[in-house]
Amino acid sequence: MTAALGLALDAALCALILGVALAVVAGRGVFRAVVFFIVYGLLAAVAWVRLDAVNVALAEAAIGAGLTGVLLLAAHGRLRRAEAAQDLAHGMPWSAALAGGALAAALGWAWFEMPIPVEPGPELAEALPRAGVGNPVTAVLLNFRAWDTLLESIVLLAALIGVWMLAREGDWREPLGRPQHARPGGVMAGFGRVLPPVGLLVGVWLVWAGADHPGGAFQGGTVLAAVGLVAVLAGVIRPPWIGAPLWQGALVLGPAVFLLAGIAGAVLAGGFLTLPEGFAKPAIVTIEVALTVSIAVTLAFLVLGPPEAEGAG
Amino acid sequence: MADLATLLFTALGLVFFAAGTVGLIRFPDTFSRLHALTKADNLGLGFIALGVAFQAESWAQVARIALIWVLALLAAGAVAQLVARAALMRRGGA
Numbered sequence: 001m002t003a004a005l006g007l008a009l010d011a012a013l014c015a016l017i018l019g020v021a022l023a024v025v026a027g028r029g030v031f032r033a034v035v036f037f038i039v040y041g042l043l044a045a046v047a048w049v050r051l052d053a054v055n056v057a058l059a060e061a062a063i064g065a066g067l068t069g070v071l072l073l074a075a076h077g078r079l080r081r082a083e084a085a086q087d088l089a090h091g092m093p094w095s096a097a098l099a100g101g102a103l104a105a106a107l108g109w110a111w112f113e114m115p116i117p118v119e120p121g122p123e124l125a126e127a128l129p130r131a132g133v134g135n136p137v138t139a140v141l142l143n144f145r146a147w148d149t150l151l152e153s154i155v156l157l158a159a160l161i162g163v164w165m166l167a168r169e170g171d172w173r174e175p176l177g178r179p180q181h182a183r184p185g186g187v188m189a190g191f192g193r194v195l196p197p198v199g200l201l202v203g204v205w206l207v208w209a210g211a212d213h214p215g216g217a218f219q220g221g222t223v224l225a226a227v228g229l230v231a232v233l234a235g236v237i238r239p240p241w242i243g244a245p246l247w248q249g250a251l252v253l254g255p256a257v258f259l260l261a262g263i264a265g266a267v268l269a270g271g272f273l274t275l276p277e278g279f280a281k282p283a284i285v286t287i288e289v290a291l292t293v294s295i296a297v298t299l300a301f302l303v304l305g306p307p308e309a310e311g312a313g
Numbered sequence: 314m315a316d317l318a319t320l321l322f323t324a325l326g327l328v329f330f331a332a333g334t335v336g337l338i339r340f341p342d343t344f345s346r347l348h349a350l351t352k353a354d355n356l357g358l359g360f361i362a363l364g365v366a367f368q369a370e371s372w373a374q375v376a377r378i379a380l381i382w383v384l385a386l387l388a389a390g391a392v393a394q395l396v397a398r399a400a401l402m403r404r405g406g407a
Contacts, residue, residue: 187398191391198384 010050017043025100030079034072041065054214055137058206062222070229070303078305132280134212141216142284146273150262153255153291156298160251164242167306175239177304182235192234199227207292211281217254217288221295228300239304247297254294258287315367322364329357343400351393355386 020043023036041064048057124136124144131139141149182188203223210216231237240247261283262273269276275283336349362382369375 187391187394191387194387195384198380 013043013047013050017047030076034069034076037072038065038069041069055135055216055219058214058219062219062226066226067222067299067303074303074305130277130280132275132277132282132284135210135214135216137214138210138216138284138288142287143275143280146258146262146275149291150255150258150273153258153294156295157251157255160298160301163302164306167242168308171307171309173241173243174307174309175241176301176307177232177239178308180233180235182233184235188234189236190234192230192236196227196231196236199223199230203227203292203296207288210288211285217291217295221292222299224292224296225299225303228296229303232300232304239301241307247301250293250297251301252294254287254291257290261287318367319364322360322367324364326357326360326362326364329353329360333357344397347393347397351389355389358382358385 017040020036020040024033024040027033027036041060045057045061045065048054048060124140127144128134128136128139131143133139133143182192203220205220206215206223207217207220208215210220228237232239261275265274265276266272330353333350333353336353337346340346340349359382362378366375366378369378
């Protein structure tokens with residue numbers, strides 16, 4: 001009975017994901033595609049939960065659906081303000097369809113060709129007690145494959161610098177993003193005061209719990225970024241300008257601490273990014289906290305966009 | 314007993330969700346659609362949260378489920394107001 005229900009749920013979920021994915025690529029209009037993309041991300045997060053990959057589900061919901069969705073909505077708003085052509089020419093964009101189809105075919109082929117991994121891999125199970133943390137995902141991200149995570153944090157920074165290059169010369173010293181007009185005492189102003197305390201708690205908890213339970217720097221950092229954005233939208237805090245030293249420090253804190261830990265490992269433990277067994281837990285928590293600060297600030301600044309003075313763009 | 318309560322309350326919640334969805338599709342303008350969506354869905358989510366709470370293993374879990382419901386209420390209420398204001402401004406009022 002339970003197995004049949006589970007199967008029915010999974011089948012319905014797969015059908016929904018496919019249907020929504022189709023609506024993203026085949027529907028008319030950019031706005032509609034963005035909305036369906038957000039729904040797609042949430043459904044994908046549910047699918048990850050069904051696969052017992054709660055870490056991935058959290059990341060997909062927070063970053064895949066939430067943050068990317070907001071970024072796409074912001075891009076849509078910018079296109080509309082610039083009165084750029086909203087709807088692409090009618091007819092099939094064959095090159096994009098071909099590229100997407102080829103990628104899907106390659107992934108499908110890989111799925112059938114590659115051996116099904118034994119979980120959670122005998123090597124991982126053997127190495128986990130020495131990693132310093134109980135959550136195998138955190139152990140892989142920050143200890144066994146720390147190199148990947150370090151580069152990811154730097155890529156994020158590069159993306160932000162790319163966005164800032166869009167700023168006009170005259171706006172350089174203006175606050176990031178567009179000026180916000182929340183009515184004082186209005187709904188948004190109230191929301192922006194009620195939500196941040198709860199969001200702060202949830203974000204910090206996600207980072208702290210990430211050592212032994214699902215969670216971590218990216219999930220917690222995204223929640224914290226959202227808290228900051230709500231506060232900015234509500235007019236509770238004012239975004240800084242690009243050159244504010246404290247905020248620039250927050251942006252590079254994560255990669256810098258990560259790099260320093262890596263170099264310390266090279267000097268003391270015999271390899272770049274090697275964490276000695278006794279120090280693994282405090283080192284991972286320190287790196288995670290620093291990364292969280294940088295990820296939160298970078299993501300929030302990415303959504304805010306380049307500085308735009310009143311009346312521009 | 315707990316399973317029966319879960320079934321009953323989640324089923325009731327689904328009825329409200331279905332009603333809200335019908336309202337969203339059938340009602341003529343943005344404001345009445347928002348009315349149908351936020352009120353019915355908030356109640357529906359409340360019943361589903363109540364039903365799921367019967368499966369919780371500790372009071373801490375019940376508290377977390379309740380917190381999720383309260384946050385969803387807060388977000389839905391605030392967003393409904395903002396959408397309504399945007400619709401009003403587009404129409405040329407306010």
